[in-house]
Amino acid sequence: METKNRRVTATDVAKSLGISRATVGFVLNNTRGQTISEATRERVIAEAARLGYRPHSAAQALARGRSRIILLVLPDWPIEHSMSRHIEEASSFLDEAGYSLVTYTLHEGGTARPLWEVLDPDVVMGLLPFSARDIASMRASGITNIIPDPEADTAAWQTGPSIVAGPELQVEHLAGLGHSRIGFAAPADLRLTLITEARLAVVRKKLANLGLGEVDHRTINVHDTSARTAVQEWSNSGTTGVVAYNDEIAAVVVGAALREGVSVPGELAVIGHDDNPWAELFVPSLSSIRMDIEGLGRQMALTALNAADGRAVPAEEPAMIAMLVRREST
Structure with a gap:
């Protein structure tokens, strides 16, 4: 044979x-x-x-009625330290429950067949709302458990605790130190536009609530002199505190300030986001926001398990979403 x-x-x-x-x-x-x-x-x-x-896994899944696969669809973002830890925690939690977490990056304009059409996952999760086209493709493939809920408000993620908590703490910290003119340092990577705009909106709202002026928003490209230009413009406008999108952008801003002869934190205080392991090793060490990666990873896993088991009960938010880590840069 x-x-x-x-x-x-x-x-x-x-x-x-x-x-x-x-x-x-x-x-x-x-x-x-x-x-x-x-x-x-x-x-x-x-x-x-x-x-x-x-x-044959597909045949077995058909016989069992489930594949015990959770498909996490990632936006086309850089996979930074915090995201990597977030995925690892969710994967570990799901593994203990007998499920496999498979990640898949959805590239805009990509021509590859969507992975949800191949794997027959029990749940498809996204960090951002799916397009109507992708939802139609999932439903045509027989997938009924889609997170975020296609029927929910597509803009709700922008005001979720995991988006809001960090920027609010950044502004509160700088304002508490007496900074009344605050800037925002955004990455130039266009793939991050949606989340950058969401965080910037939080900064603007928090400043308004505190009775402070409009944020001085600058875009930082880590590969050119835009950071030095931004530092010069912040100095000229009287901006003394900067909320950075993440620790990498914070480090670039601090480096540019020192090269321009602007003391940190004396003349310009800078706070990052994500608390990367090297943030405390940087000179000066970077103040940052430490997200509860483990708690958020477990929350994501629990949300997927609820959907897979047919339970409508939403997963609880972690008790602590984010915390301030104060270091030399502020």
């Missing part, structure tokens, strides 16, 4: 042994309630191993 270059099936095992396909299926699927002798069972298992039989 020729099985080279193709998947060995239960039918191949049955033909090789001269027994029924049903008997082989009962043995390989460990079906209960069947009166199959131990000798026959051992023959089937041995022959399946000899032929190189491997279970």
Whole structure:
């Protein structure tokens, strides 16, 4: 029997042994309630191993009614330290519950077949709302558990605790130190536009609530002199505190300030976001916002498990979303 270059099936095992396909299926699927002798069972298992039989995951998922796969669809963002830890925590939590977390980056204009059409996941999760086209593709593939809920407000993520908590703390910290003119340092990476704008909106709202002026917003490209230009303009406008999108942008701003002869934090205080491991090693060490990555990862995993189990109860937010880590840069 020729099985080279193709998947060995239960039918191949049955033909090789001269027994029924049903008997082989009962043995390989460990079906209960069947009166199959131990000798026959051992023959089937041995022959399946000899032929190189491997279970067909899609067929098994169809038989079970679920694949026990959670597909996490990532935006086309750089995978930074905090995101990596977030995914690792969610993956570990789901693994303990018997589920596999598979990540998939959705590239705008990509031509590859969407992974949800291939894996038949129990749940498809996204960090951002899905487009109407992607939702239609998922539903055409028989996927009913989609997070965020396609029927919910697509802009709700912009005011979620994981978006709001960090920028609010950044502004509160600088304002508490007496800074009344505050700038915002945004990354030039266009892939981050949506989340950058969401954080900037939080900064603007927080400044307004505190009775402070409009934020002095500058875009920083880590590969050119835009940071030095921004520092000069902040100095000229009287801006003395800067909220940075993340620690990388904060480090670039601090470096540019020192090169321009602007003391940190004496003339310009800078606070980052994410509390990367090197933030405390930087000179001067960077004040930052430490997100509860573990709590947020567990929350994401619990939300997926609720959906997979058909429970409408939303996962609880972590008790602590973010905390201030004060260091030398402020």
